[in-house]
Amino acid sequence: MKRVFPILGILTAILLSYALYEALVVAPTEQTMGNVQRIFYYHVPSAWTAFLLFLINFIASVVYLVRRNPVADVIALVTAEVGVVFCTVVLVTGPLWARPVWGIWWTWDIRLTSTLVLWLIYIAYLMLRRFSTSGQTPVLAAALAVFGALDVPLVYFSIWIFRTQHPQPVIGGGGSIDPVMLHVLLINWAAFLCLAALVCWSRYRLEMLQREVEQAQAQESLVAPRGAR
Amino acid sequence: MNFLYAAYTATWIIHITYLASLFRRYKRLRKEIEELKK
Numbered sequence: 627m628k629r630v631f632p633i634l635g636i637l638t639a640i641l642l643s644y645a646l647y648e649a650l651v652v653a654p655t656e657q658t659m660g661n662v663q664r665i666f667y668y669h670v671p672s673a674w675t676a677f678l679l680f681l682i683n684f685i686a687s688v689v690y691l692v693r694r695n696p697v698a699d700v701i702a703l704v705t706a707e708v709g710v711v712f713c714t715v716v717l718v719t720g721p722l723w724a725r726p727v728w729g730i731w732w733t734w735d736i737r738l739t740s741t742l743v744l745w746l747i748y749i750a751y752l753m754l755r756r757f758s759t760s761g762q763t764p765v766l767a768a769a770l771a772v773f774g775a776l777d778v779p780l781v782y783f784s785i786w787i788f789r790t791q792h793p794q795p796v797i798g799g800g801g802s803i804d805p806v807m808l809h810v811l812l813i814n815w816a817a818f819l820c821l822a823a824l825v826c827w828s829r830y831r832l833e834m835l836q837r838e839v840e841q842a843q844a845q846e847s848l849v850a851p852r853g854a855r
Numbered sequence: 856m857n858f859l860y861a862a863y864t865a866t867w868i869i870h871i872t873y874l875a876s877l878f879r880r881y882k883r884l885r886k887e888i889e890e891l892k893k
Contacts, residue, residue, distance in 0.1 A: 646863075665862040672866070711873045715866050722862040825874070832881055839887050846891065 631827070638820040645810075645817035653810040665723040671815035672715040673741075675822050677778055679709030680748070684775035687768035699764045700837075702771060703755060704829045706748050708822055713745045728791065737792035740781045747774035 649667035656663035686702035689695055720738065721731040732738065751774060755767050785792050803811075 661856050662858050664859050668863060668866050708873075711869060715869050718865045718869065719862040722858050722865065726858050821870070825877075828877055832877060832884070835884055835888075836880075839884060839891065842891050843887075 631824075634820070634824055638817070638824055641813075641817040641820055645814040648810045648813050653807055654804060656807075659727055662723060662726045665719050667810055667814045669716060669719040669723060670811060671818045672712045672719065674815055675818045676709045676712035676716060677782060678819075679705040679712065679822060679826075680744070680775055680778050683709060683771050684778075687771035687775075690764060690768045691772070696837075699768070700830060700833050702768060704826050704833060706751050706755075706771065707829060708826050710745065710748045710752060711825075712818070712822065713741070713748065716741060717745055733791055735791045736784045736788045737781065737790050740777060740784055744774070744777045744781055747777060 645667075649664055653664060653667065655661060683702050683705040686698045686705065689698040690702060720741075724733075725731050747770070751767055751770050754770060755763060758766070760766070784790060785794055
């Protein structure tokens with residue numbers, strides 16, 4: 627297991643470098659937007675990865691609420707944290723694309739607003755987990771995650787249901803995309819998925835280690851006064 | 856072109872900052888484990 631991690635890390639680094647090369651060099655330049663359209667190759671895969679992580683967080687939270695399984699609790703925490711990182715990328719790269727294309731950094735459009743609300747819900751989730759000292763924290767967090775996950779379909783389908791300023795979906799929404807652009811998009815998504823998997827794995831191991839240390843510290847604090855006598 | 860580079864750079868800064876925070880947490884945990892062993 628100790629050898630698998632560095633090998634996967636190197637493979638992910640190679641895939642990310644190749645995906646970057648594809649996005650900057652291989653993908654054709656879009657006619658109306660020019661080079662700024664290439665932000666799409668980071669923005670969209672980051673959004674899809676965040677949605678996937680929040681979906682896993684939702685499933686793990688439901689499993690925890692039903693079975694009180696501590697592993698499900700750790701998976702929920704890890705996927706929420708990494709999901710917030712990817713959602714932050716979405717919220718930063720979006721305005722950097724919007725400024726040259728729309729002429730504004732931000733608009734209170736349903737897609738943008740619901741994405742910001744999603745990010746805020748998961749920030750609240752992480753703050754609850756970080757600062758609450760109650761023994762019921764995992765249960766409260768799991769309940770919050772279940773409600774938070776309800777925003778994911780709203781974000782995703784908002785551009786189908788409502789009239790928005792955000793571009794229409796290029797896949798499955800009646801839009802069309804150049805096959806080379808689609809290939810580059812999928813390569814970048816694969817690279818970001820590998821990165822997300824590696825980061826989640828590292829964070830999972832760290833959380834498990836942290837829980838072991840906390841348990842050992844609690845045991846030591848129970849034993850220490852007796853030893854001091 | 857500047858916006859493109861800004862977006863790509865921002866993406867990597869966000870990911871690297873998070874990875875660095877994980878590394879810091881790991882180092883702090885190693886220290887706590889060493890103290891527990893003593």
